[in-house]
Amino acid sequence: MPTVSCRYRGELRCEATHHGSGAVLITDAPIDNAGKGEEFSPTDLLATSVATCMLTIMGITAKSRNWSIEGSTADVEKQMTQSGPRKVEKLRVQLKLPQQLSNEQRSLLQRVAEQCPVKRSLDPSIHLELIWS
Structure with a gap:
């Protein structure tokens, strides 16, 4: 099915x-x-998939450790190519985690977010910029 x-x-x-x-x-x-x-748009969904995948993977990691990351956000800016075949050229993702997290917690969450399945599935020609705050 x-x-x-x-x-x-x-x-x-x-x-x-x-x-x-x-x-x-x-x-x-x-x-x-x-x-x-x-x-x-379909390409908006691609951008959305990257951000929600990262938040979800961080949520899974946090839940398994009894941490709260509720309120974490990811804002995505999508840029399309201006010449040649139309495709996503760049995704800029700004991720914000709750302030109460320690540096160690933040570091782990950033590492797992980098491994999200959607990010791993992106064509290497798409420039992905991650900004953490």
Whole structure:
């Protein structure tokens, strides 16, 4: 059985259904690529996947040690190529962890975030800049 089923709805919009949960998300082509920009674009989802994967991996590590990282954030800036084939050129991720964490805790969380499966799956041509605060 598939993990996700996607359907083209027309007008450069797609609907994706997650089989495990029934959750539905809609994508839309971005304004700078003939779309309406009313929903996440597929490349926005790529950027979102990197950030949420890092937060999730850190959450798993923190939970296993009875630490709280609730309130941690990741803001992502996505840059597309300006020439040649259209693709994601750079992702700049600014991650903020709670202030109560020790330096040792922060160091471990940063190391595990670097190993998230989405980051490992990115094409090496995508420049990924991580900024920790």
